[in-house]
Amino acid sequence: MTKDRILSAAKAVLESAGFEGLTIRRVAERAGLSPMALYRHFKNKDELVNALMQDGISAWETIVRGIRAQDPVKWLEALMKAYLDFALTQPHRFDAAFFLPAPAARRFPDDFAAGRSPAIALVMARIDQAKADGRFRDEPTFGIAMALVAYGQGFVSMQRARRFASDKQFKALYRAAQRQFLDSLKPSGKNE
Amino acid sequence: MTKDRILSAAKAVLESAGFEGLTIRRVAERAGLSPMALYRHFKNKDELVNALMQDGISAWETIVRGIRAQDPVKWLEALMKAYLDFALTQPHRFDAAFFLPAPAARRFPDDFAAGRSPAIALVMARIDQAKADGRFRDEPTFGIAMALVAYGQGFVSMQRARRFASDKQFKALYRAAQRQFLDSLKPSGKNE
DNA sequence: ACACATTAGTGTACAACGTACGCATGACCA
DNA sequence: TGGTCATGCGTACGTTGTACACTAATGTGT
Numbered sequence: 001m002t003k004d005r006i007l008s009a010a011k012a013v014l015e016s017a018g019f020e021g022l023t024i025r026r027v028a029e030r031a032g033l034s035p036m037a038l039y040r041h042f043k044n045k046d047e048l049v050n051a052l053m054q055d056g057i058s059a060w061e062t063i064v065r066g067i068r069a070q071d072p073v074k075w076l077e078a079l080m081k082a083y084l085d086f087a088l089t090q091p092h093r094f095d096a097a098f099f100l101p102a103p104a105a106r107r108f109p110d111d112f113a114a115g116r117s118p119a120i121a122l123v124m125a126r127i128d129q130a131k132a133d134g135r136f137r138d139e140p141t142f143g144i145a146m147a148l149v150a151y152g153q154g155f156v157s158m159q160r161a162r163r164f165a166s167d168k169q170f171k172a173l174y175r176a177a178q179r180q181f182l183d184s185l186k187p188s189g190k191n192e
Numbered sequence: 193m194t195k196d197r198i199l200s201a202a203k204a205v206l207e208s209a210g211f212e213g214l215t216i217r218r219v220a221e222r223a224g225l226s227p228m229a230l231y232r233h234f235k236n237k238d239e240l241v242n243a244l245m246q247d248g249i250s251a252w253e254t255i256v257r258g259i260r261a262q263d264p265v266k267w268l269e270a271l272m273k274a275y276l277d278f279a280l281t282q283p284h285r286f287d288a289a290f291f292l293p294a295p296a297a298r299r300f301p302d303d304f305a306a307g308r309s310p311a312i313a314l315v316m317a318r319i320d321q322a323k324a325d326g327r328f329r330d331e332p333t334f335g336i337a338m339a340l341v342a343y344g345q346g347f348v349s350m351q352r353a354r355r356f357a358s359d360k361q362f363k364a365l366y367r368a369a370q371r372q373f374l375d376s377l378k379p380s381g382k383n384e
Numbered sequence: 385a386c387a388c389a390t391t392a393g394t395g396t397a398c399a400a401c402g403t404a405c406g407c408a409t410g411a412c413c414a
Numbered sequence: 415t416g417g418t419c420a421t422g423c424g425t426a427c428g429t430t431g432t433a434c435a436c437t438a439a440t441g442t443g444t
Contacts, residue, residue, distance in 0.1 A: 002392080024431065036432080037393050045431065102354040143372040146365065147343065154346030162294040173338065180335040188380035194421080216402065228403080229422050237402065 003041040006031045007051055014052060014092045022049070046103065049096075056097030060086060064119045072130040073182065079123065080152060080178045084171065087156045098153060099160070120145060136185045144185065151181060195233040198223050199243055206244060206284045214241070238295065241288075248289030252278060256311045264321040265328075265374065271315065272344060272370045276363065279348045290345060291352070312337060328377045336377065343373060 009030035014022050024045055028035040042048040063082050069075040087094045124145050130136040136144070155174050164170040201222035206214050216237055220227040234240040255274050261267040279286045316337050322328040328336070347366050356362040 023429080025429085034394050036395080039432070040392055099349065099353055101352065104354070139372065139376065143369060146369050147339075147373065150343050150346030150350070150369065151339065152346070153349050154342030154344070157291065157345050157349040158342070160293065161291055162296070177335060177338050177342070180331065181339065184331065184376060215400080217400080226423050228424080231403070232421055 002031075002033075002037075006033070006038055006041055006048070007055070010048055010052055011055060011093075014096070015090075018092050019049075019095070024048075049100065050103055052093075052096045053100045053102070056093045056095075056100075059090070059093055060097045061119050064122055072126040072133065073135050075126045076123070076130070076148070077178070077182065079126075080148070083152045083156075084174055087159070088167070088171075094156070095160070099157070120149065123148065130185075134187065137187050139185070148181070151177065194223075194225075194229075198225070198230055198233055198240070199247070202240055202244055203247065203285075206288070207282075210284050211241075211287070216240075241292065242295055244285075244288045245292045245294070248285045248287075248292075251282070251285055252289045253311050256314055264318040264325065267318050268315070268322070268340070269370070269374065271318075272340070275344045275348075276366055279351070280359070280363075286348070287352070291349070312341065315340065322377075326379065329379050331377070340373070343369065 006027065010022065010027045013026050013030055017026070024038055025035045027048070028038055031038075038048065042051070063086060064079065067075055067078045067082060069078045086097075124141050127136065127141045127144050131138060131141070155170070155177065158164065159167070159170045164173065198219065202214065202219045205218050205222055209218070216230055217227050219240070220230055223230075230240065234243070255278060256271065259267055259270045259274060261270045316333050319328065319333045319336050323330060323333070347362070347369070350356065351359070351362045356365070
């Protein structure tokens with residue numbers, strides 16, 4: 001399918017040149033087509049970018065589904081580490097997945113926050129498990145999940161806005177905060 | 193000063209047309225100048241945008257300094273509310289302050305996260321006060337402050353990416369999470 | 385086999401963008 | 415009076431997204 005070839009080209013351009021360097025002409029060249037040919041397959045540039053967003057989201061879901069840790073708390077630790085890795089090793093794909101505005105018409109129809117997103121559902125399941133095992137205090141699962149998500153998103157968003165002095169510092173602070181966050185969920189008295 | 197007139201024009205354009213509508217030509221027209229005149233006062237568009245970022249940051253600092261609550265916990269509540277209001281009532285100015293990448297050359301030289309930023313210093317002072325008063329558990333002030341910041345930034349970042357079904361939902365979830373966050377900081381046993 | 389509609393791709397052209405370059409104007413000081 | 419400097423403008427170029435009109439290929443119905 002030509003559409004797939006265009007999308008592959010777009011992903012390649014995005015990875016090597018970022019969103020700023022993502023132009024119709026460059027994608028077309030990479031796909032071996034004339035610029036206008038893309039418009040047979042995507043209504044406009046926004047639609048192409050939106051396809052990249054979908055790609056980023058699927059990539060993240062695959063990553064989450066691939067986390068193998070048995071212990072629920074360790075699983076959540078691995079999740080937060082995976083999130084950081086995703087943000088650092090595939091920055092543009094990550095941005096496509098998490099920072100790109102969804103098309104206004106097609107907002108996330110259901111409550112992403114309320115756990116309808118596939119990825120967040122997995123997270124909530126582990127939180128429930130940890131609570132059942134007495135590893136976490138009895139606070140609302142949904143609230144914990146939101147905190148976890150906001151945590152990651154907020155940190156990466158600050159890093160993208162260059163609010164840290166260096167990437168090393170960002171990583172160190174992220175990890176410290178992650179540890180403290182998970183600790184703060186332990187039942188009373190078990191905090192170190 | 194002409195430079196101030198340009199900046200005012202830029203702020204007006206930003207407010208009415210957003211970053212997408214912020215063009216040299218439009219700012220120049222608003223300021224009653226030819227497009228090229230702006231280049232006598234700003235090296236290029238990035239420098240102008242950077243000035244808008246500084247403006248946004250000062251605006252936020254003014255807001256924070258204006259919070260009058262005596263009780264430290266109430267002060268932090270007011271802070272989180274003010275943050276939400278800022279994001280919703282002056283979206284572009286907020287984005288300039290929190291989401292715009294700082295110029296690569298001039299990264300935040302000191303550790304913003306570590307409390308060198310004026311605004312965060314005020315936050316940490318209140319957290320310390322709450323801990324001293326026995327209102328918060330004895331967890332690292334810095335970690336709490338980071339969590340608070342990341343929380344806000346993460347939520348707004350998700351809203352900007354249209355990850356909520358509506359603004360009403362966003363507000364409701366933000367407030368719920370805020371309440372839960374502050375509750376989770378109370379000393380053991382005092383959680384409802 | 386023939387006529388015709390649909391699809392895929394191209395080439396040209398336009399408006400809007402950031403901005404390099406060179407020139408005009410006036411203020412100020414010698 | 416002449417020279418320097420700051421300020422602003424007009425023109426022009428390259429790059430962007432994409433509207434429009436066109437051609438070539440591919441079915442599809444008779």
